[in-house]
Amino acid sequence: MDQSETLAPSRADPAADAPLNVMISKLSRRASLTPADMDAIQALPVSVRTLESATYLVREGDPPDMCSVLISGFVYRQKSTGNGDRQIMGVHIPGDLLDLHNLYLDLADHSVQMLTRGDVGFITRARMQALMAERPNVARALMIDLMCDASILREGVLNIGRRNSRTRLAHLLCEVAMRLEAQGLAGEGGYELPMTQEQLADALALTPVHVNRTLKSLADDGLITRSKRQVTFPDYERLREVGDFNPRYLHLQHQRTGALAE
Amino acid sequence: MDQSETLAPSRADPAADAPLNVMISKLSRRASLTPADMDAIQALPVSVRTLESATYLVREGDPPDMCSVLISGFVYRQKSTGNGDRQIMGVHIPGDLLDLHNLYLDLADHSVQMLTRGDVGFITRARMQALMAERPNVARALMIDLMCDASILREGVLNIGRRNSRTRLAHLLCEVAMRLEAQGLAGEGGYELPMTQEQLADALALTPVHVNRTLKSLADDGLITRSKRQVTFPDYERLREVGDFNPRYLHLQHQRTGALAE
């Protein structure tokens, strides 16, 4: 497999040498990949670009041609109502596949946008489809990833639909904490969440003003500490309770997903 | 492929002879299946059972072993918060695959339950996985189905998160109308929606009382007519506007999804 589409990696950045490592490590967490599978992924012609905050990766209504993988930074997906109200449907962290959704669909049904500056690896749809055809095991891993994304989305529906602002916010904080931790990017003690309160509001289906008050209420109760965008959890256990957070839906434990299972 | 697990079809019911026809017709709408693909699906050992309203197909936390296809009736998927509040994440109509979600996951992250009495075809996970391995084209069709489900879910997040009760309800009515129509089960003029107002409330993240009032408000404005569970739309176009309904997210037009595309 040629690497002709790969941009010359800058020697300074370790991720640039093997930009898809972070994705492999994510997929491996929930599905077993053989060394050959991993090699096949590594061999994928990937073009890595550094994108500024707020850059669109996919715009609702566009015909998607690429598949992308987040290498560093944060991304969110989003869609808007007819009168312009925005809803953020999910936040992505390094390792996440960003638009597997569009792999077989004509037109993007939602937008994907950089939340911070970061590096994104682009792979053509055709390449990705070819990989899946050649390596059913990789195809399975990708499907599992897709299914887990859907599960996270379902929890999001529950969160927005049936929990009050405090619980809702606490739940989001716990989810991001656990996902970052699973990816080896943060501990349970806290992390930097690079979202403005307005973005948090759009993710939680609240108002920025109300997010501010809810944040304050959590802080007043000693459940979180904030300085700038850094959030720390003095008592993660209690925050989990307040956030009604049961991580089952993240499917971070895998048992049946072995390479040759069933 | 043997049919040993297939229950003896009752000659009275046309669906019983080829229970998976409805699923084939649904998959074909968004992905091209070859005659051989269709035969392979038809040959799947499927056990059809008639289930009473409210029967669970999958319960949150269970290890799922089957894949199921809705043949007749309605189904919904649902999950609950720690304090028992329920959120309905989606409603399914005949032809829908009900738990492809669980095909590779250990434990169900949500429950799937009969909304009405109906027939469900069960296929073992192992069989389904084998089919996907043998027929990449079918695997692709199933992935597309999964992706469309996810798209519907995203619109659900937007609907619940960012639209008021009137728009939200109108949107749901439009969506079900269009999905039923696409499946050849109803016209745009109206249909029977077998949901109680309490279930509607759980689907829309509202209160039953408020659903009742919102329904009344739509009826007062001549946007819908109700008798029992039958809903009719005197002016579908206007209802679509009120419901901010743009059917793109249903991905009912397919262009790139041909059997040998790309």
Next chain:
DNA sequence: CGTACGTTTGATCTTTCTCAATAATGGTGG
């Protein structure tokens, strides 16, 4: 050091919820 963006706070308003009671409706056994 000024401008733009983000945060914080107060006051008030609206949508939706809650509680409660009554009226239909549907199904069941006699």
Next chain:
DNA sequence: CCACCATTATTGAGAAAGATCAAACGTACG
């Protein structure tokens, strides 16, 4: 077919969570 029971639908009155409007305060960055 009727009376009864359980479920569902409808309506009213009051409460509450969260939204809206508006202003002030911080902070980062050119």
